[in-house]
Amino acid sequence: MFKVVRKIYSLLDHSERRRFLVLILSMIAVGLIDVAGIASIMPFMAVVSNPEVVSSNHYLHWVYQTFGFSSENHFLIFLGLLVFFMLLFSNAMKAMVLWLDLNFAHFRLYSLSRRLFSSYLSQPYGFFINQNTSILHKNILQEVAKFTHEVLRPCTQIFSRLVAALFIFGLLLVIDPLLALIIFSSMGTVYLSIYFLAQRRLVVIGEERFEANAQRSKIAGEAFGGIKDLKILNREAFFFDQFSEHAHKAESRMVAHGLFSQLPSFFMEVVAFGGILIIVIYYLVVKQNIGQTLPVIALYAFAGYRLMPALQGIFSAASLLRFNLPVLDRLHQDINANPCARPILSRQQVPILPFKERIQLQAVTFSYPGSDCPILKSFDLSIEKNTSIGLVGATGAGKTTVVDLLLGLFSPDQGQLLVDGMPVKAETMAGWQLNIGYVPQSIFLSDDSLANNIAFGVPADQIDMAAVERAGKIANIHDFVIKQLPNGYQTPVGERGVRLSGGQRQRIGIARALYRDPAVLIMDEATSALDGITEEVVTQAIRTLAGKKTIITIAHRLTTLKDCDLIYVLEEGRIVEQGSYEELSGSSNRFRAMSRSAI
Ligand SMILES: Nc1ncnc2c1ncn2[C@@H]1O[C@H](COP(=O)(O)OP(=O)(O)OP(=O)(O)O)[C@@H](O)[C@H]1O
Structure with missing residues (x-):
């Protein structure tokens, strides 16, 4: 993983690395705000289930007194509005970070495709006689897009979701350490085991997709390049069949990967529902405190509602990253390993x-x-x-x-x-x-x-x-x-x-x-x-x-x-x-x- 991050890092220039850092810091901020939003639901639910908590709870009582509330209903409306605005603020921040994230990814598509094109153009002529130019087209257009959307964005997504998941975990830990550990470790174990079991296969199908995609680009390029001979010799079927075979292979690998990255989420829904049942039973049977149960269940349900997509997001982003490692390797090789390249100069810069x-x-x-x-x-x-x-x-x-x-x-x-x-x-x-x-x-x-x-x-x-x-x-x-x-x-x-x-x-x-x-x-x-x-x-x-x-x-x-x-x-x-x-x-x-x- 460290090697992967280093390779990605080497593909970014100085200002891109700075922007990347800004993006990551914004993601941490969003994680914090998100967890505050989730935490704010607890006092609200506590007052709904037991209005007396306003006088028995030291903090709630202080807020009630300080802001001069005259009835518990008014206080409840105040708490409800607080939760609402926290969520509004947290979602607005998320939208902003999404904008930063998309901006970062798409402009890397622009800058990387330019750098790759420039890297190819500056190669000596000998480089091209041993290359299929349709594959170079494909790398500049398709694979750079794959890199930005399926390597770079998953990285930021892994990070943002990891931050969110850790903050939610921290919140749960404060409330009930044992239960938090059980929930987090059971969910984490399911995802990690599926991921580690399948990661090798993911790399293999990723390589197969990359190769099949290269072959189909080559065949399409050659068919149109030699269209006259193709027509005269009636060889359309040959090219069509070859194209179909590789296109089928590439897409079937995409299906395998798509299915793999989504499957655990179905399983996790069942696990999460089971988890809520366990919490209810835990509070009813072990703690025997029905008054506390409702706010805690609400918190866990809400935390689970946030935690599950976060963990699922980490899982699918990590598998997407793994699946697209061949793309990263190829771009890294083509952009950086360029010993004989001649810089692209305009005519005015070259003295005769x-x-x-x-x-x-x-x-x-x-x-x-x-x-x-x-x-x-x-x-x-x-x-x-x-x-x-x-x-x-x-x-x-x-x-x-x-x-x-x-x-x-x-x-x-x-x-x-x-x-x-x-x-x-x-x-x-x-x-x-x-x-x-x-x-x-x-x-x-x-x-x-x-x-x-x-x-x-x-x-x-x-x-x-x-x-x-x-x-x-x-x-x-x-x-x-x-x-x-x-x-x-x-x-x-x-x-x-x-x-x-x-x-x-x-x-x-x-x-x-x-x-x-x-x-x-x-x-x-x-x-x-x-x-x-x-x-x-x-x-x-x-x-x-x-x-x-x-x-x-x-x-x-x-x-x-x-x-x-x-x-x-x-x-x-x-x-x-x-x-x-x-x-x-x-x-x-x-x-x-x-x-x-x-x-
Ligand atoms: N890219 C290449 N890789 C390997 N061998 C090559 C390559 N290009 C040409 N050759 C070989 O180099 C030799 C000389 O080729 P060249 O094209 O210079 O001949 P030529 O005299 O110009 O021929 P023609 O009159 O047919 O154009 C040939 O044997 C050819 O097979």
């Missing part, structure tokens, strides 16, 4: 890394995270500023890997990335990346306007429309946008650009890479989805950048690389040949074979 002479990969050895087979071994590459180079090679030769290392998406296991002879370190990587415009093999488009997709990640009111159009013209998309789209650059592209053709999507990707007018342009099969004529037009436009930018192009269609200053031929992670297009066409059989097969 000066680039004047050359980019180098020096003696680089690299294997992908989770794999011990190196894709590149002692790999060297040097690219002079403002030259155009091409990377060619059979599929799987390592071209994209080389580019990903130049982009700083991965760090070499050995060797380094140098810019102007200086190693690019983690602190300067973001500054280096500001030099680069990158067109990947498959272009991601957000469900937004063309302009927002080209400027990508720039707030709409800060987009430089002149830069958007300039990039659109080089990417040969400008005429299409102006002539054929109803709202020009403000036309929405649909989710993942579904309203555009593959070639149009690719040209938007090129325009996006050029929007910032970067010093380095890296294109990985950037023109492969274009028809021959459009490809030629785009290649021509990019050619106008030759000598002004450093251009690195991966292409299977080798004619795209005709104007490159230097082409590197890669095979199994090594450079096996290099030269201009003419040189390689003349001297390399391998290059000629690639040329022929790519036409």
Whole structure:
């Protein structure tokens, strides 16, 4: 339990911990007021059952005299009103603490989901290739909500109810220690035994729910992500069945937990009723004092009425907490265990890394995270500023890997990335990346306007429309946008650009890479989805950048690389040949074979 509290505590920041303390202190105050409300019922019931107590009881007599009451009925009305206002005050305080409690829980949902999102965003690219992003969505949205409502709130509830229960117990203890101990220990024993008997199982079903929930999120994400293939292959039933199986498992664990957390309350009602019977018999038979019985029974009935939900609340909150321990563990791990994370900085905060002479990969050895087979071994590459180079090679030769290392998406296991002879370190990587415009093999488009997709990640009111159009013209998309789209650059592209053709999507990707007018342009099969004529037009436009930018192009269609200053031929992670297009066409059989097969 101590470990759990420490984990929860570590998920809160300084001001959140302070608020948590305020909440706990308010709960103690409410516990005190509550018990005063319960205690105030005793004199009232004593006077109802035996009006003579006003003169025989020292305290009641003092109040009666001090406030100058003239009849016992008036005094009774006064006591009744006192009880009423105590209850009113106590319930108003409870409502206020509930507000504090809800406020605390819901704003933790806000702050924790932000922190988790930021923690994921700041992870290196390698983190994402070993993750299923649907599960990350689910963690940010569903599991954080589960944490706040089913881990954090149960904690405050356990505390508030424990305080209430202890104060009620204290009150009963003052009135009749033996009976208080019997009641409290019998109720406590029932709850504690059920809890300890079932706690292991609770953790297991909690883990099963967490896993089943992760699986159903993954399946839903994959079904929609691959909807085209799913439709063509008629695989809807496969995904539907898989989703149903995991959804059923997750919900059946919820049912098991829900039932478990409520069952003892039914049993306890019987125990409580039996308790009242015992009290009546105890006072009638053992103490033989019928005059005292009514107020004490009223007190016990009222205390029981408060104590039972308090104990039941502690029990269900504790079992909820136990059931959701996997959620706490996962959030704790994802928010705190984050050694390679890079802080999220806005562009203005990142100084661009000066680039004047050359980019180098020096003696680089690299294997992908989770794999011990190196894709590149002692790999060297040097690219002079403002030259155009091409990377060619059979599929799987390592071209994209080389580019990903130049982009700083991965760090070499050995060797380094140098810019102007200086190693690019983690602190300067973001500054280096500001030099680069990158067109990947498959272009991601957000469900937004063309302009927002080209400027990508720039707030709409800060987009430089002149830069958007300039990039659109080089990417040969400008005429299409102006002539054929109803709202020009403000036309929405649909989710993942579904309203555009593959070639149009690719040209938007090129325009996006050029929007910032970067010093380095890296294109990985950037023109492969274009028809021959459009490809030629785009290649021509990019050619106008030759000598002004450093251009690195991966292409299977080798004619795209005709104007490159230097082409590197890669095979199994090594450079096996290099030269201009003419040189390689003349001297390399391998290059000629690639040329022929790519036409
Ligand atoms: N995330 C990954 N984890 C493990 N191995 C990977 C990963 N990505 C790529 N590889 C492996 O690295 C090797 C080089 O892949 P890379 O994508 O760099 O080749 P490529 O030359 O760009 O191929 P293509 O022309 O098909 O894009 C391949 O053998 C591939 O299986």
